[in-house]
Amino acid sequence: MFSPFTCILCFLVGVYLWRKAQNRPETNMAISLLFMFSIGAGLDFAMSISPDRSTGLIFAQGVIFVALVCMGMIFYLSMRQLPATKVETLLRFRYASVVIVFAVATAVALTINEMGLDRWGYNVLPSLGLTLAILTYFIYVVLSIAVLAYAGLKSDDKIMKRKVMMIAIALPMPLIYGLTTILIESLSDFRFARPIMPGFTIMVLLIAYAIWRYKLFIEVPAVAETKPLTAPRPQAQTQLGRTYLVESKKVTMAYELLMDDLSKGAHGLIITREHPEMVREAWGLAATPILWLASTSGRDRIDPTNLSILQHTIVEHLRRGERPIILMDGLEYLLANNKEEKVLQMVLGLRDEIIVAQGKLIVPVDPRTMEPKTLAFFERDLEIVMHGE
Structure with a gap:
């Protein structure tokens, strides 16, 4: 009963997250995790109704393999909540981490060789293989909770702390449920059909609640910069107190200008149509605030039709920081959502x-995407930096 329910639940939560969240590595990993849990629950159900012991053993090994891979993914997602420099270290070793997780899951799964049959179907009997699987699961849980606790202590975001708390509560549920059932069975004649799967069901329900209530994996967490930035030498030199229209097919040059100033201690602000995490990963940014031009509401997002809020936000940044630098990537998007004269104003x-x-505003634009007359208005009043690519 619990296996089919958990299978369907994980699939539906995964679909919900896929529809609601934006395309970014952390969210994609969470969606994959939920679908993997769905597969694991399906394999557990297939194991219980297997026609013979050898078939049930294959499905049992599949269940253990998927469960341990999922715990490796959870540990990775936990690490993603840490400060940016530690996340960058994790990303450098992500391929090695994947190999290790799959190797451990495979090795432990192949040690499962004891199967039993009761009135509820086939199940894994207590054995060395099952002990190794539980121990590996326990290690993943302890490491993940320790990382989440550290991330929660380092964060000043109350919502972030609640997200971390919900995950930390959810992770040990299969172990807690399993130990509880073992204790009850040792003290009475009552027997549980599946000593672990209901625990996974509870865990998924808690994660689903966190996704719905606290937008877990949907909103981008705030991170902190803890290392100096380096930047390639830009192909043009700019001065404070100027607004630059960077005409290029790509935004690379505009970001190079920004990175050059940030490496010299300037206080930056990025306004972009791209997802903030993609920008952070592409340019190694962590503390520089990034506002996302998006019609959907959320933290660190600005509606492209609300020009007054956008202008107020930029002005506040100019008044707070020393040597303030702003990169506003998305002029074409603003023009598409507002009257031309209002954007120009x-x-x-x-x-x-x-x-x-005495700050600096960098406005990248692809001249191919704008009407010549509109482009001419901006060229007349701004400093022009041109680049062919």
Whole structure:
């Protein structure tokens, strides 16, 4: 009963997350994890109804393999909650980590060789293989909870702390449930049909609640910069107190200009149509605030139609930091969602604020995507930096 329910539950939660969340590594890993859990529950059900012992053993080994791979994925997701420098270290060794997780899961799964048959079907009997599987699961749980506790202590975000707490509570549920059933069975004649699967069901229900209530894996967590930035030498030199229109087919040059200033101690702000985590990973950024131009509501997002909020946010940044630098990537998107004169008026207003604050505004644009007349308006009032690529 619990196996089919858990299989369907994991699949539905995975589909919900896939529809609600944005395309980023952490979310994709969480979706894959839920689908893997769904497969594991399906294999558990197949094991219980197997026609013979040898077939049941194959499914049992599959259940153990999937369960341990899932725990490796959970440990990886836990590590993703750490400060940026530690996450970057993890990303450098991600391929080796995948090999280790799969190797351990395979080795432990192949040690499963004792099967029993009761009125509920085939199940794994207590053996060395099962002991190794439980021990490996326990190690993953302890490591994951330790990492989550550290991440929660380092974060000032109350929602982040609640997300971490929900995951930390959910992870040991299969072990707690299994130990509870063993204790009850040792003290009475009552026997449980599946001593572990209901624990996984409880764990998935808690994770599903965290996804629904606290937008777990849906919103991008805030991170902190803890190391100096390095940047390639830009192909053009810029000055404070100027607003630059960077005309290029790609945004690379605009980001190189920004990175050059950040490496010299400037305080940056990025406004972009791209997902913030993709920008952070591409340019090695962690503390530099990134605002996402998106029509959906959420933290660190600005509706492209709300130009007054966008302008106010930029002005506040100019007034707070020393040598403030702003990269506003998404001019075409703003023009598509607002009247042309309002966008131009906002940019000109920002240009004046830039002069007063002795900051710098970098506006990348692909000239192929704009009407010549519209482009000419911006070229007339801004400093032009041109690049062919």
